[in-house]
Amino acid sequence: MQDLIKKANQQAMNNLQKAQPTLIGIGIAGEVIPGMAKKTVLHAGPPIEWTRMSGPLKGAVIGGLIYEGLAENEAEAVSLAESGEIAFDSCHHHNAVGPMAGVVTASMPVWIVENKAFGNKAYCTLNEGLGKVLRYGAYSEEVISRLRWMEETLAPILKEALAIRGEIDLKSMIAQVVQMGDEGHNRNKAGTSLFIREIAPYVVLTDFSNEAKSEVLKFMHSNDHFFLNLTMPAAKSTMDPVGNIPYATIVYTMARNGTDFGIRVSALGDRWFTAPAEIIDGLFFPGYSKEDANPDIGDSVITETSGIGGFAMATAPAIVQFVGGTPQDAIHFTTSMYEITEQENEAYKMPSMNFRGTPTGIELQKVIETQILPIINTGIAHKNPGVGQVGAGLVRPPMKCFEDALEAFVMKMAEEGLIE
Amino acid sequence: MQDLIKKANQQAMNNLQKAQPTLIGIGIAGEVIPGMAKKTVLHAGPPIEWTRMSGPLKGAVIGGLIYEGLAENEAEAVSLAESGEIAFDSCHHHNAVGPMAGVVTASMPVWIVENKAFGNKAYCTLNEGLGKVLRYGAYSEEVISRLRWMEETLAPILKEALAIRGEIDLKSMIAQVVQMGDEGHNRNKAGTSLFIREIAPYVVLTDFSNEAKSEVLKFMHSNDHFFLNLTMPAAKSTMDPVGNIPYATIVYTMARNGTDFGIRVSALGDRWFTAPAEIIDGLFFPGYSKEDANPDIGDSVITETSGIGGFAMATAPAIVQFVGGTPQDAIHFTTSMYEITEQENEAYKMPSMNFRGTPTGIELQKVIETQILPIINTGIAHKNPGVGQVGAGLVRPPMKCFEDALEAFVMKMAEEGLIE
Numbered sequence: 001m002q003d004l005i006k007k008a009n010q011q012a013m014n015n016l017q018k019a020q021p022t023l024i025g026i027g028i029a030g031e032v033i034p035g036m037a038k039k040t041v042l043h044a045g046p047p048i049e050w051t052r053m054s055g056p057l058k059g060a061v062i063g064g065l066i067y068e069g070l071a072e073n074e075a076e077a078v079s080l081a082e083s084g085e086i087a088f089d090s091c092h093h094h095n096a097v098g099p100m101a102g103v104v105t106a107s108m109p110v111w112i113v114e115n116k117a118f119g120n121k122a123y124c125t126l127n128e129g130l131g132k133v134l135r136y137g138a139y140s141e142e143v144i145s146r147l148r149w150m151e152e153t154l155a156p157i158l159k160e161a162l163a164i165r166g167e168i169d170l171k172s173m174i175a176q177v178v179q180m181g182d183e184g185h186n187r188n189k190a191g192t193s194l195f196i197r198e199i200a201p202y203v204v205l206t207d208f209s210n211e212a213k214s215e216v217l218k219f220m221h222s223n224d225h226f227f228l229n230l231t232m233p234a235a236k237s238t239m240d241p242v243g244n245i246p247y248a249t250i251v252y253t254m255a256r257n258g259t260d261f262g263i264r265v266s267a268l269g270d271r272w273f274t275a276p277a278e279i280i281d282g283l284f285f286p287g288y289s290k291e292d293a294n295p296d297i298g299d300s301v302i303t304e305t306s307g308i309g310g311f312a313m314a315t316a317p318a319i320v321q322f323v324g325g326t327p328q329d330a331i332h333f334t335t336s337m338y339e340i341t342e343q344e345n346e347a348y349k350m351p352s353m354n355f356r357g358t359p360t361g362i363e364l365q366k367v368i369e370t371q372i373l374p375i376i377n378t379g380i381a382h383k384n385p386g387v388g389q390v391g392a393g394l395v396r397p398p399m400k401c402f403e404d405a406l407e408a409f410v411m412k413m414a415e416e417g418l419i420e
Numbered sequence: 421m422q423d424l425i426k427k428a429n430q431q432a433m434n435n436l437q438k439a440q441p442t443l444i445g446i447g448i449a450g451e452v453i454p455g456m457a458k459k460t461v462l463h464a465g466p467p468i469e470w471t472r473m474s475g476p477l478k479g480a481v482i483g484g485l486i487y488e489g490l491a492e493n494e495a496e497a498v499s500l501a502e503s504g505e506i507a508f509d510s511c512h513h514h515n516a517v518g519p520m521a522g523v524v525t526a527s528m529p530v531w532i533v534e535n536k537a538f539g540n541k542a543y544c545t546l547n548e549g550l551g552k553v554l555r556y557g558a559y560s561e562e563v564i565s566r567l568r569w570m571e572e573t574l575a576p577i578l579k580e581a582l583a584i585r586g587e588i589d590l591k592s593m594i595a596q597v598v599q600m601g602d603e604g605h606n607r608n609k610a611g612t613s614l615f616i617r618e619i620a621p622y623v624v625l626t627d628f629s630n631e632a633k634s635e636v637l638k639f640m641h642s643n644d645h646f647f648l649n650l651t652m653p654a655a656k657s658t659m660d661p662v663g664n665i666p667y668a669t670i671v672y673t674m675a676r677n678g679t680d681f682g683i684r685v686s687a688l689g690d691r692w693f694t695a696p697a698e699i700i701d702g703l704f705f706p707g708y709s710k711e712d713a714n715p716d717i718g719d720s721v722i723t724e725t726s727g728i729g730g731f732a733m734a735t736a737p738a739i740v741q742f743v744g745g746t747p748q749d750a751i752h753f754t755t756s757m758y759e760i761t762e763q764e765n766e767a768y769k770m771p772s773m774n775f776r777g778t779p780t781g782i783e784l785q786k787v788i789e790t791q792i793l794p795i796i797n798t799g800i801a802h803k804n805p806g807v808g809q810v811g812a813g814l815v816r817p818p819m820k821c822f823e824d825a826l827e828a829f830v831m832k833m834a835e836e837g838l839i840e
Contacts (some may be wrong), residue, residue: 040702101575180600180610190600193613200620201637210624217621317771318599327774351601351737352772354747 001247001418004366008193008247010340012266013361015241017346020116021234023168026126026159030106033094033123039070042091044102044299045257050081050088054258056137056294059385060101061141062220063089063139065253067147068105074139092253093262096123097236097299100135100381101227101258108147109155111230112172115237122237124230126150126158129223135298136381136388153208157216161202168198170234171347177227178308178348178358183316184231185300185309185393186377191227195204196220209285214222232299235306242361244269244299251362254305254374254397258297258381263401265364267400275400280380283323294383296395301376307360308346310394311337311377315350319377323393327352333375334359340366340374364409367402425785428667429762432686433781435661436670436726437766440536441654443588446546446579450526453514453543457526459490462511464522464719465677470501470508473492473599476557476714479805480521480829481508483559487567488525494559512673513690516543517656517719519648520555520801521678528567529575531650531708533590535657542657544650546570546578549643555718556801556808573628577636581622584658589619591767597647598728598768598778603736604651605668605720605729606797606812611647616640638825652719655726664689669829670762671782674725674794674817678717678801683821683830685784695818700800702813703743713805716815719798727780729815730795731757735770735778739797743813747772753795754779758793760786784829787822 029035041064045056045276053061065086071077080086086306089099098104110123128146132138153303162168173194179192196217203213220226243252247250248266255262260274284290313319314334317327331352337359338344344357361373373396380391448455461484464560473481482497484546485506491497506680511518519525530543549565552558554830582588593614593725600610616637623633663672668686679696704710723729733740734754737747749789751772758764765778782794793816800811833839 138461176609189596190613193610193617196620197616197637197641200583200616200623201634203620203643204624204637205631214621217617217624221476221621222618273840317775321775327771350749355737420692 001413004247004418005249008245008267009250009363010243011244012248012250013343015118016238016361017233017343018117019171019238019241021170021237021289022116022163023111023170023230024114024115026109026155027112027113029104029110029123032110032112033096033104034118035094037087038068038093040089040103040106042089042094042096042098042102042242043257044091044098044100044297045255046262046274047090048257048259052259053169054294054297056297056386057101057258058136058382059139060103060138062385063134063143064103064105066139067144068107090113091299092255092372095121095236096301097232098135099127099232099300100379101137102299103134107151109151111233113230113237115231115241120237120240122233122240124233126155127223127226127229129219130389132388134378137385138388139386153212154216154219157203157206157208157213158199160206161199164205165199166347170230173413174231174234174308175347175349178312178315179296179351181316181318183309183312183319183377185228185303185416186379187316188227188231189224189317191231192220192224193341195227195230199240228300230309232302235302235308238306239302242266249364251305253362254301255299256296256301258294261296261397262403263397263405265405265409268405268412271379271408273401273405275398278394278395280378280393281323282380282391284380284391285389288382288390292382292390294381296378297381298378300378304374304376305362307341307358308348310377312348312358313375313377314352337375339370342371359403364406368406373397373399421772421833424667424838425669428665428687429670429783432662432665432668432670435538435764436658436781437763438537439591439658439661441529441590441657442534442536443582443590444534445532445582446529446575449524449528449530449531449543452530452532453516453524455514457507458527459505460507460509462509462516462518462524463677464511464520464521464717465517465675466680466682466694467510468508468677468679470816472679474714474717475804476717476801477521477678479557479559480523480554482805483554484523484525486559487564488527511719514677515541515656515660517544517652517722518555519547519720520718520799521557521718523554527571529571531653533650533653533657535661538661540660542653543659544653546644547643547649548574549639550645552808556799557805558808559806573632574636574639577623577626577628577633578619580626581619584625585619586623586703590650594654595767595769598732598735599771601736601738603729603732603739603797605648605723606799607736607739608647608651609644611651612640612644614648615650626728633833638655648720650721651728655722655728657822658726659722662686669784671784674721674776675719676716676721678714681716681815681817681821683825685825686827688828688832691828693821695820697729698815698818700798700813700815701743702800702811704800704811705809708810712802712810714801716798717801718798720798724794724796725782727761727778728768728796732768732770732778733795733797734772756792757795759790759837760792763768783821784826790827793817793819
């Protein structure tokens with residue numbers, strides 16, 4: 001049976017390595033994301049019903065319903081959410097990913113990324129910046145009006161600029177940023193910089209006012225995480241063809257909704273293996289502490305799943321320094337991830353690791369055997385709706401997800417008569 | 421006497437460390453650089469007469485005279501250069517620096533950088549990009565018309581954008597790029613990216629056509645060395661206040677004109693100590709070899725003099741890889757430079773060296789004692805006028821410059837009765 005698994009994993013890894021994530025445009029979620037209606041609300045992580053949602057996810061849902069014009073205020077939004085009229089679903093069930101709460105509603109503009117090697121697409125909202133933002137569960141007037149500006153100004157200008165410029169090869173861009181101190185999850189300064197220099201000459205050529213164009217360039221410049229929302233759908237479009245390969249034990253999804261952490265394993269198809277999300281070990285903004293922290297939340301862990309983020313920490317020691325560690329710790333994190341991954345990335349190479357490829361393709365059995373859990377870089381949301389980000393740090397998934405997945409895999413193999 | 425030297429070097433290093441290089445604007449060389457007239461031609465390195473100039477410097481002078489309208493063609497330019505009518509002088513004698521040939525003529529636009537801690541200014545032309553360019557000794561029609569476009573479009577737009585935006589703190593920007601894989605001399609990708617994102621929102625707001633603004637943004641985007649011409653005057657403005665401090669043995673200038681390598685030492689004022697420039701150990705573009713190479717040329721070694729460039733190689737292993745080395749070699753280069761420098765840079769810190777500051781402030785006696793010469797990253801020019809760049813690599817200054825300087829220092833101390 002190990003031969004079958006080995007061969008299947010080779011196939012899965014071939015698919016992963018040959019991915020060609022490419023930014024092809026911007027669309028409106030309700031128009032481009034499969035299966036989205038006016039009353040659909042997509043969210044990060046595995047599926048979850050309203051009553052079990054964490055504070056920041058509830059906050060983002062409230063904000064999404066207000067933004068969508070389906071509710072006037074918090075109270076109306078909560079009643080609507082409770083009414084059963086809203087179709088909540090995982091971003092991942094719709095070829096989408098969302099950072100933190102990951103709420104996507106029908107009117108939101110989304111990046112459209114295509115994996116040119118397979119033709120599959122992935123979608124992600126545009127990054128809102130720092131401070132009070134929907135993805136951290138804030139929904140004040142400031143949050144909603146920024147979302148409107150993004151819909152009315154940011155997205156149309158970038159959409160036109162992209163149409164003039166043509167597609168952008170995200171794989172090549174991510175390969176460059178990994179050599180410029182970004183790990184692609186919690187440090188995106190180089191990525192944001194490269195994207196701005198790539199798009200700016202075409203922003204100028206769009207048919208909008210100079211003031212609007214300048215605002216768009218300033219908005220991107222003011223937010224070093226702007227590129228995260230491109231890395232995420234790049235990773236999602238890379239990982240989808242890794243799923244649903246019989247006998248393959250590669251983890252092709254990791255995601256959290258703020259209550260549960262969930263993983264999906266190639267051979268086990270669309271089935272989620274979930275367990276309570278962990279609290280993040282991190283650095284808190286002044287005035288906040290671990291007591292304020294919501295458990296781990298967001299689809300951004302798709303970066304680690306695809307071989308960057310925490311797995312590429314060696315290339316971004318500034319991240320570890322942020323939580324009190326040293327560059328040596330960063331190298332240690334990356335080195336340990338080779339023990340649970342199937343290959344070294346052929347495109348993403350780290351100077352500080354002698355240009356070794358990042359550890360790529362989490363293999364279920366190796367996690368169980370070594371008892372080493374994936375390392376994840378992430379932001380920390382306040383546990384209550386409406387507050388926002390309170391810090392950033394490092395976290396790991398619950399081991400139970402992997403144990404349950406392995407048990408299910410073994411049962412499936414037994415059902416197929418491959419083991420006794 | 422060593423006490424006097426120690427105290428003087430402390431003063432010199434205080435000046436170096438507290439420098440605040442800041443981009444304040446763009447001007448026309450003949451209008452802003454002290455002592456420039458229509459028939460002045462500034463060049464890189466120590467002073468040199470026309471007859472002793474190397475091929476690429478002669479080529480750049482020819483191009484400069486044609487661009488300036490002082491000659492119609494190569495033959496006229498050569499006669500004029502030979503006539504004695506042209507006042508050739510070192511950039512360094514006019515608070516300026518120039519990469520490679522470093523030719524500056526009166527009509528060229530120049531960056532104006534001010535060291536806010538001391539009020540001194542430094543000037544540098546704008547980077548022309550790669551391929552056939554004046555700084556590598558090319559002077560074809562293509563070169564001259566690019567220079568005109570820079571004068572008529574690039575510089576006016578950037579000047580206006582800067583005026584709208586306001587000054588840019590270059591020290592903070594260089595500190596960031598040293599954490600993003602740039603060493604600031606031969607790798608300037610992060611710097612160019614950060615500069616573009618900083619200025620693009622204001623380029624949009626200038627009073628020029630969208631086509632011209634887009635061209636300017638594309639021009640900067642197409643040239644990863646665009647930021648070099650900002651790092652250089654930042655370093656020059658940093659180092660000038662380190663010069664002319666009695667008893668200080670810090671090297672405050674290193675520069676090459678393609679024939680001679682020259683250094684200046686703080687206590688010895690404006691006196692140059694020169695020796696024949698070395699041939700560069702490097703990688704050549706297809707079709708070229710060491711036989712085609714001109715000796716070491718350019719003022720860009722002011723970056724190493726100020727503590728970045730080759731001295732910060734550990735942070736930019738991609739450079740060493742380019743010439744066949746490993747990231748370990750890069751760390752070794754940087755580590756060895758601590759042996760000949762006075763301090764660790766307080767602003768420029770390298771992640772791969774556990775955030776240690778770059779080795780900064782070359783101390784003359786240490787070079788002689790250890791026999792370790794500064795390591796320099798550089799481009800390679802063809803030895804004939806009119807050709808251009810043929811490669812890039814690593815080089816060191818001739819030891820003779822340091823030996824002669826130490827001898828002069830000892831004599832000066834003896835004259836002052838401080839030693840027998």
